[in-house]
Amino acid sequence: MSVPVLSAQVIGKSYGSGANRFDALKGVSLDIQAGESVAIVGKSGSGKSTLMHLLALLDDPDSGVLLVEGTDAKKLKAKELNRLRNQDFGFVFQQFFLTANATVLENVVLPLTIAGVGAKERKSRGMAALEQLELADKAKNKAKNLSGGQKQRAVIARALVNNPKVIFADEPTGNLDSATGAVVEDILFKLNKENGITLIIVTHDTELAARCDRQIFIRDGLEETADSPTGTHKRGGAHS
Amino acid sequence: MKFLDIVRSAIQNSFRNKLRTGLTVVAIFIGAFTLTITSGIGTGVTAYINGQVSAIGAADVLTITKAADATATASDGPAAYDPSKSTTVSLGNGSRPGSTIQALTTADLAKIKATAGILSVDPAVRVSPDYVEYAGNGKFELTVSQTGTITTADLAAGAQLDNSSSSDQLLLPTTYLDNLGYADAKAAVGTTVSIGITDYTGTQQTVTATVVGVQNETLLGSGAGLNRSLVAHLHTVATTGEPAGVSAGYATAVAHFDVSATKAQITAIKDDLSAQGYSSQTVADTIGAFETVINVIIGVLNAFAVIALIAAGFGIVNTLLMSVQERTREIGLMKAMGMNGGRVYALFSMEAVFIGFLGSALGVIAAIGVGSLISNLLANGIFSALPGLQVVQFAPASIAIIVGVVMLIAFLAGTLPARAAARQNPIDALRYE
Ligand SMILES: Nc1ncnc2c1ncn2[C@@H]1O[C@H](COP(=O)(O)OP(=O)(O)OP(=O)(O)O)[C@@H](O)[C@H]1O
């Protein structure tokens, strides 16, 4: 088996200190292979977003080791870390994080702007990404004037505009009606099948979880074993 | 992120909160405006003084007096009487009322003449005529310009004095024309005036002289200039009936040195003279004294302007700290997407520099407009007697320096907020509510 894209070994994360200390993750281990689609499932507050942020190198684990293509993430230089975040990873955040007063296009091409791509190429690639998500007609609108579902699609366009190797998506369909949600899902899985992009999706949606190659169940900061009797697991397991 | 993109988004960001940016810009505007006006006054006055110095000429002339006794300062009281010392003479107009200096004796003149670099020395003869009158239009007091004989006048009409001529000539200041009964400056040229002077015995006598020209007022005062022949003539009249040996002392002497002497050589001559107990001044020194006073005033005004700018700098710190806080999430997002801390720093610094540029550019433009307007009004108003004086003038170099300095202050003010922004951890910033 090849070297996993991401490999977490007993990683833990706690917030606060002293009496206020809260262990959000208590030692989770997992390997993610290139081209896989993985769903992270669990109740609200179980630590899914925390785990995703650690895997995406946005935060440092307090304990355990995280390997990126076999390299310890702690040993990465700042420059290499920024390159990974900018070119290999695409993010869809639970709270969107769109710049309200900038246009949709400006928001979508942000990773390209940061990478130093020229204005012309930015525009063409940004428009292509928006077309994929059927948002091209809103390109010049201010981001704050989009509907919830349109915002969701805009952040997905932003996540895939730089042709990343891995897309991290935190509740990518949480704000969408079932029809639009299905469109977004189709786009993500199409990228996964056709371009071999690795998908790491945090979701409550059991059907979406079931479409992934693999599900990881998180409960109170720990991974639940496969034979644990949760409804979600059974249904997910039944589909796959 | 490309440099151009950083500049562009910094400019866009600074316009996001227009009111806040606007108020900060106003604070910088005030500082830059004041600084530009004061430096404009400095430029204008210096240009005028330099123009005067070169116009007056007499670059090869030193006015020499005996240096004041170092011991006889006001707080020490009068110095002890020394019978070997020469008498003191009271200085004429232009000096502090009641002030006296040691008179120069014939021996002093010989010593000065012997000083290396001095070509010739003449005692300055002071004459105090009683009045001047033209064509029976009434008698008016006549003030004689002490430097008038040796300097080149700024002429309104006519010609310069001819010191080699044996005819008696004088230059009238423009301010005398009306009272004496001339229609204009041209009308005065070539006319003959009579000058009244009292001799040693108390009898008033009259001397006639030709008006060869009319001069504009200068910084050196508005006295009439007399040529050598007229001075000598008046002096002879004034000393008529004087017992021999009375006027053995002179208040000042005029020495000539090589006209091609360098600044260093002039300084050497002056140092040499001062070692012997004489103080000497070139015409440029005399006028330079005005410049020193004006520079001090401008310096004080500049200090106020800089204080205003420093206050404005804190305005920038405040504005940017607020915008860093407002944009915490955006910073987090950019860092999450691989923007390095240096670029985040550059983005906020650039915003500070842009605010500084905006404030200083507007301030400088407004100052140039207002300054030029006031300068023209003054030149045609209260300064109309000093032709060529544009009080406020703008040198491109000093304008560029002002804008540059303000942008530097803005940059320094921006470093604190920019560092705060650059240091943020992406996920903490994204979680910020
Ligand atoms: N910065 C923080 N400081 C303190 N506690 C935190 C912080 N971030 C997260 N937590 C806590 O850690 C736990 C896990 O949070 P996390 O955001 O990972 O949950 P989640 O599984 O993504 O939940 P949801 O499905 O609601 O998004 C929660 O109990 C949360 O309150």
Ligand SMILES: [Mg+2]
């Ligand atoms: Mg979450």
